[in-house]
Amino acid sequence: MSKVDLDTPLDLNSLAGKGVVITGGTSGAKAFAKAGSYVTIADLQQEPGEKYATDLTIDVVI
Incomplete structure (x- = not known):
């Protein structure tokens, strides 16, 4: 795992094809x-x- 600088704006396009886990929000x-x-x-x-997952209109696995 690598460190992330939380003060730098995130370029969301750099995450295409990568997995993200969002918890608590x-x-x-x-x-x-x-x-x-x-x-x-x-x-x-x-x-x-x-x-919320269906509102995203993306493939969903629950």
């Missing part, structure tokens, strides 16, 4: 998905997680 999932990343959404409440 779904606000960034759409941006990562639009950039071509493989997005994994982890949510303690399955129903809201499923709803």
